[in-house]
Amino acid sequence: MSIEIKIPSVGESVREAVLAEWFKQDGDTVRKDDPLFVIETDKVTLEVVAEADGVLKILVAAGETVVIGAVVGSLETAGAAAKAPEKPKAEAPPKPEKTPAPEPAAPAAKAPAPAAPAMTSAPVRPAAGISLAPSVRRLIAEKNLDVSKIQGTGPGGRISKGDVLLYLEKAPAGIPDAPVVPAGQPPSAAMEERKPMTPIRKRIAERLLESKQSTAMLTTFNEIDMARAMEIRSLYKEAFAKRHGVSLGFMSFFVKACVEALKEVPEINAFIDGSDIVYHNYQHIGVAVGTPRGLVVPVIRHVERMSFAQVEKAIVEYVAKIKDNRLELADLEGGTFTVSNGGVYGSLLSTPILNMPQSGILGMHKIEKRPMVIEDQIVIRPMMYVALSYDHRIVDGKGAVTFLKRIKEFVENPERMALEV
Known part of the structure; x- marks a missing residue:
């Protein structure tokens, strides 16, 4: 029996994909749920697994662009059953020959002879x-x-x-x-290398260029004293992890602060649609995550209903899906605001670009100890620069500055979020 292996649908707007890599060779015996290959679209990267045990026949080579639904290989299930008993016999004789295999890894095996x-x-x-x-x-x-x-x-x-x-x-x-x-x-071969852009990288480039050309983007900055947030995190991180099974990170502080600030400045949570402004009475927050293939922004929906632990769990789940190439198109859609943390890469200050059609994006940066004047005294404090890029067509300067000040107030005094003051 032969089972066709097809390129799966990942969303109505996606018509084609690149078959980026086969994990198995033509003729290999595979088990059900073994990863077979990975595809890249302009939005997501997805692994495709075997539907059953069988012998793999590859019809389309890696690197080819294929339409959704195209047959790229097959699984011969009857052949796999026939091959199964033969495999131990075929592999038994070579076993003595395989024992010297570790020798090349030993230091003595590096001699020229x-x-x-x-x-x-x-x-x-x-x-x-x-x-x-x-x-x-x-x-x-x-x-x-x-x-x-x-x-x-x-x-x-x-x-x-x-x-x-x-x-x-x-x-x-x-x-x-x-x-x-x-x-x-x-x-000389390493001095220059030419590679085609991946679909995801092409899409990122298109959207960034479109954002710069189609919006009146402006950025305002502020700085946050992270001492209190760091203190709370240190005090409760063990109890938090024990109770919820997930670590307490700073991202949940900022995501929850954004929810409260967006309620006060709703235009930053709104979109422009033609000559209309569409306001959202909910907060779907996109969290930018860097991957080897480019930046993706999975969306945490209805954060206004979530606790700190639920936000942290949602982030961990998305990171796991990205790592395993299980991210779906639905995971990337519907965001109303985005948070991007360049601090994990050591960025001190940057200007984030809007994730259209959203009207605002918050950029976090690394925490750095700096001398600050507090009550006429110079003290060392752990400080973070934050940046809000916004669409000036819909958001006025007053609203943007107010929003960023509220983020500062909530993160510097996290108890205010619990008390809703």
Whole structure:
């Protein structure tokens, strides 16, 4: 029996996707729910898993653009059943040969003498459990390299083209075709590399450009004394984690502060639709999350109904979905305001760009100890710069400054959010 493997639908507005990478090889036996491949659209990255046990037949190579619903492979379930009993017999004889496999990883195996036989028998097909992108596979074949000697730094230890180039740069003279370069000088192949933009990166570029061209964006700044928030977090983080099963982070302080401030300045929570202004009596807060493929903004819905713990749990769940390529298009839609934390990357100050059609975005930054004047005394305080970018067509300067001042007041005195004052 043959089961078709199709590109799944990820939303009505998505018509095509890029088959970014196969995790299995043609002819491999796979189990139900094993990840088969990953697709990229202009909005999400999604892993597709096997529907049943079977032998994989690949019909479309990695890197191809395919329409939603296209058949990219099949699973031969009858073949898998027939192969299952044969596998132990086929693998039993080679087992003694596999025992020396750890030798190349041992320090003694790095001597030039054993390197030669490793090169002569270097397989282009990767060892079991190692999946390679087509470009990486071609480069390894061209240079006749032993893939087991290359350390992968990609997700799950996968080997990237950069890993291969770095291996060649540091390779001993015994490796065939290894480029000879002066000390400290990178090989010419590593000096320049051209790659097509991924669908997500294209979409990010389009939306950022559209935001700059279509809105009257302006940014206002303030700074927040994080001492009280840090104190509360330190006092209750163990009890909080024990009771709710999730850590207490600063993001929930800011998300909850945004909810209260948006209630006071509703135009920042509104959209422009033609000649109308659409106000929202709810707060759907997007939280920007950086990924290797680009920035995504999953939306936490109805934050006005949520506790600190529920906000933290929602963020953790989204991070897990992003990491496992399980983020759905519905997770990215419907936001009314966005919070972006550049501080996790060490940013001291920046100007966030609006996430259209929203009218406001809050930028958080790193916490840094600075001298401050408090009651005519110079003291050291943990300070954070915050930035609010807003659409000046709908939000006046007074509203923007008021909003940011309220964020400051709530975060510097978190008890006010609990007391709603």
